[in-house]
Amino acid sequence: MNRLLPYAFLGFVPLVPLVQGSLDRDFGQLAAQSNRLYLQTGEQVRWFCPGFEGVMAGIYWLRAVQYYGSERAFGSGTSYQNLAPLIEITNALDPRLELAYRYGALFLAEPWPNGPGKPQAGVEVLERGIRNLPEAWRIRWDLGSLYYFFLHDHEKAAAVLLRGAKIQGAPFWLESLAASMLGKGGDRATARQVWKTQYDNAPEDAIRDNALHHMQLLDALDEVDALNAAAGKFAERSGRSPRSAQELVGSGLVARVPTDPPGVAFDYDSRTGRFAIAKISKFWRPRYDQ
Amino acid sequence: MVAGRLKRVAAVAANTFRETVRERVLYNLVFFAILMTLSGLLLGELSIRQDEKIIKNLGLASMDIFGTLIAVFIGVGLVSKEIERRSLYPLLAKPLSREEFLLGKFVGLGFTLLVNVGVMTVGLYLTLVATGRGIDWSLLKAIYAILLSLLLTVALALLFSTMTSSTLAAVFTVCTVVAGRFSDVVRNMRDVSQAVPEWLVRLVYLVVPNFLNFDIKDHVIYGDPIGGGLLARLTIYAASYAFVVLGLAMLRFRSRDLT
Numbered sequence: 001m002n003r004l005l006p007y008a009f010l011g012f013v014p015l016v017p018l019v020q021g022s023l024d025r026d027f028g029q030l031a032a033q034s035n036r037l038y039l040q041t042g043e044q045v046r047w048f049c050p051g052f053e054g055v056m057a058g059i060y061w062l063r064a065v066q067y068y069g070s071e072r073a074f075g076s077g078t079s080y081q082n083l084a085p086l087i088e089i090t091n092a093l094d095p096r097l098e099l100a101y102r103y104g105a106l107f108l109a110e111p112w113p114n115g116p117g118k119p120q121a122g123v124e125v126l127e128r129g130i131r132n133l134p135e136a137w138r139i140r141w142d143l144g145s146l147y148y149f150f151l152h153d154h155e156k157a158a159a160v161l162l163r164g165a166k167i168q169g170a171p172f173w174l175e176s177l178a179a180s181m182l183g184k185g186g187d188r189a190t191a192r193q194v195w196k197t198q199y200d201n202a203p204e205d206a207i208r209d210n211a212l213h214h215m216q217l218l219d220a221l222d223e224v225d226a227l228n229a230a231a232g233k234f235a236e237r238s239g240r241s242p243r244s245a246q247e248l249v250g251s252g253l254v255a256r257v258p259t260d261p262p263g264v265a266f267d268y269d270s271r272t273g274r275f276a277i278a279k280i281s282k283f284w285r286p287r288y289d290q
Numbered sequence: 291m292v293a294g295r296l297k298r299v300a301a302v303a304a305n306t307f308r309e310t311v312r313e314r315v316l317y318n319l320v321f322f323a324i325l326m327t328l329s330g331l332l333l334g335e336l337s338i339r340q341d342e343k344i345i346k347n348l349g350l351a352s353m354d355i356f357g358t359l360i361a362v363f364i365g366v367g368l369v370s371k372e373i374e375r376r377s378l379y380p381l382l383a384k385p386l387s388r389e390e391f392l393l394g395k396f397v398g399l400g401f402t403l404l405v406n407v408g409v410m411t412v413g414l415y416l417t418l419v420a421t422g423r424g425i426d427w428s429l430l431k432a433i434y435a436i437l438l439s440l441l442l443t444v445a446l447a448l449l450f451s452t453m454t455s456s457t458l459a460a461v462f463t464v465c466t467v468v469a470g471r472f473s474d475v476v477r478n479m480r481d482v483s484q485a486v487p488e489w490l491v492r493l494v495y496l497v498v499p500n501f502l503n504f505d506i507k508d509h510v511i512y513g514d515p516i517g518g519g520l521l522a523r524l525t526i527y528a529a530s531y532a533f534v535v536l537g538l539a540m541l542r543f544r545s546r547d548l549t
Contacts, residue, residue: 050471051501054508055351058344062336096512099340206338 037082042092057094064090064100068107072114080116083107091128099204101129102142106210109150119150140164141174145194148181149214158182173197192218217283220260227266227275230254234273241273298386302394303401310364310402318356319409325352326417342423343511349414350432350507353407357440358467360403365447366459368395369543378548389540396448396536403440407433431521432510438528439504443467445532446499449539452546470501499531 039045049056064086071080087104090097105122107115126143133139140160147157161178164170177197180190192215199211227245230253234242242248245257245268259265264281268274277284310316329348333341369392372378381391411433415425446466450459469476476495479486503524506516 050468051354051505052351054511055344055347058340058347061340062333062344065336065338094508096508097340097343099338103338204338 037085039089040085042089045089045093053093057090057097057100060086060090060093061097061100064104064107068115083116084118084121087125091125091132095132098129098133098136098139101125101133101139103206105129105142105146109146111150119146122146122150135167135169137164137167137170137174140167144174144178144181145198148194149191154181171201173201188218188221213282216261220266220277220281220283223258223260224266224275224277227254227258228273231273231275241270242268243270244268245275295390298390299394299397302381302386302391303398306368306395306398307401307405310360310399313364315360315364315402316406316409318360319406319413322352322356322410323413326413330417330421341421342418345417345421345423346414346426346429346511347507349410349417350429350436350511353410353414353433354436354439354507356410357403357407357436358443360406361399361440361443362447362460362463362467364402365399365444366451366456366463368399368448369451370456370459373548382548388543392448392452392536392540392543396444399444400441403444404437407437407440428510428513428516431516432507434521435504435506435524438524439501442499442501442504442528442532442535445535445539449535449542452539452543466499467501470499471505473498473500473502500527503527 039048045056045060046053064083067086068080068083071083087100087108090100090104094100105125107122108125109115109117109119109122111117123143123146126139126146129136129139130143141164144157144161144164147153147160158178158181161174161181165172165174165178177194180193195211195214195218199208199215202208202211227248230248231242234248234251234253237251242251245265248254249257257265258275260277260281260283262282264278266275267278269276325348326345329341329345333344369378372381378391382388411430414429419425443463447459447463450462453459454462473495476491476498479491479494480488506520509516
C-alpha cells in the first residue's frame with residue numbers, strides 16, 4: 001500500500017493543467033497584465049537591486065514594451081497609466097539605453113486608442129534622453145518628429161532637427177528635413193517626406209513599420225480627399241449627393257470602389273456626401289477631421 | 291616546508307571542491323542554461339532590438355547572483371559543518387594546521403566558483419553566438435571582477451562562520467555584502483544627515499568592503515574603456531581585503547575551543 005501511495009499522488013499531475021485551462025477560460029486567457037506598479041521611480045527600484053541596475057533596466061524595459069502592447073491589444077482604453085513610470089524607471093536604471101527614450105516617447109505620444117495620447121510626456125522622455133546622451137542625434141530626430149506630428153509645432157521641430165544636425169555623425173538630411181518643415185509647415189507632402197526619411201534610414205524594423213503605417217495613412221487621407229472632390233463634382237452635375245460609393249463608380253468619376261491601402265472600404269455618409277476612413281480601419285483615429 | 295604546506299592546503303581544497311559538487315551546488319547551471327536558452331529564443335521579439343544587451347545583462351547578473359548565493363550559503367557551512375559532523379577532529383589530528391584547513395576551504399570553494407563562473411561564461415557566449423551576435427571578449431573583464439567579488443564574499447563567509455552559527459554567519463555575510471553594494475550611499479551619508487561626523491562616514495566607508503568597485507558590468511556592456519590598470523587595482527583591493535579577512539578568520543579559528 002505504502003509503496004503505491006507516491007504513484008497515487010503523482011496521478012494528480014494531469015489535473016493541474018486541466019484545472020489551469022479551465023481557470024484561464026474563466027478569467028480570460030488574454031486579459032491584460034495587472035495594472036499594479038508597486039515601485040514608481042527608478043530610485044525606489046535601485047534600492048532593491050544595488051549592483052543590478054543594468055539587468056533591472058532590461059527587465060523594466062521588457063515590462064514597458066509588454067505593458068504597452070497588452071494595453072493596446074486588450075486594454076480598456078482608459079489605462080496606460082503605468083507606461084510613463086515604467087519608462088521613467090527604465091531611463092533611471094540605465095540612462096544610456098537609447099531605445100528606451102525613443103520608443104518610450106513614441107508609445108506615450110501615440111493618440112488613443114493606440115497610446116495614451118500624451119505627446120508632452122513623450123517630449124519630457126526625449127529631453128531626458130538628450131540630457132543623458134547629448135551626442136545621440138537620433139533622439140533629437142525623434143523629438144523633432146514628435147513636435148511636428150503630435151504637437152504640430154513646426155518651428156520647434158525644425159529647431160530641434162537643426163541642433164541635431166550639428167552633432168558629429170548626424171546625417172545631412174536632418175537639415176533638409178528641418179528646412180522642409182520650416183518652409184511648408186504642416187502640409188501632407190512634408191509629412192510624407194519626414195516619414196519616408198524615417199522609413200529609409202531607421203535601422204529598427206518597428207520604427208520602419210511605424211513609418212510605413214503613417215505613409216499608408218497619408219495615402220488613405222489623399223484618397224479620401226480625391227473621393228470627396230469626386231462626390232462634389234457628382235453633386236454639381238446631378239444636384240444631389242451620390243447614394244453610395246457604387247453610384248459614384250457608376251458615374252465614371254472614380255474607377256473603383258475605394259478602399260484604404262489594406263483594403264478596408266471607406267465609410268460613406270450619403271446624407272453629407274462625404275467619405276471618411278472607416279471606423280473599423282486600423283488608420284481611423286478620433287482626432288482626424290474627416 | 292612550503293611545498294608540504296601547499297600540498298596540505300591543496301588536499302583540503304580538492305576535498306572541498308568534491309564536497310560542493312557532491313552537494314549538487316553546480317545544479318544552478320541547469321537553471322542558468324534554461325535562462326540563457328529562453329533569453330536567446332524570446333528576447334529578440336520582446337525587447338525591440340535590445341536582446342543582445344539584455345542577454346549580456348542577464349548572463350552577468352546571473353553569475354553575480356548565483357555566485358554570491360553559493361559563496362554565502364556554502365561558505366558559512368564550510369567550517370561549522372565540519373565541526374557539527376565532527377569530521378574536523380580527525381583532520382586536525384593529522385599534520386594539518388587550522389590555518390591550512392581554513393585556507394584549503396577558501397581555495398576549494400573559490401575553485402568551485404571559478405568552475406561555476408567558467409561554465410556560465412561559456413553558456414553566455416554560446417547564447418550570443420546562437421542569436422547571431424559576435425563574441426565580445428571584453429565581457430571577460432566584467433566576469434573577472436565578479437569572480438574577485440565572489441572570492442571576497444567567501445572570505446567574509448568564512449570569517450563569520452568561525453565566529454558564530456552558520457545561520458547567523460549567513461545573515462552577517464549577506465548584510466555585509468549588501469552594505470558593500472551601497473557604498474556610494476555610505477560615502478554620501480552626510481548629504482542626508484549633516485550631524486554624522488565626517489570621520490565616522492569615512493571610517494565606515496573604508497571598513498565596509500566596497501562591492502560596488504567590482505560592478506563594471508554596465509561599463510563593459512556599453513564598451514567603456516576598462517584598462518588593465520583598473521583591473522590590477524581591483525585585484526589588489528580584493529586580495530588585500532580578502533587576506534585581512536582570512537587573517538582575522540584564522541586568528542578567531544585558532545583561538546576557538548574545539549575540544
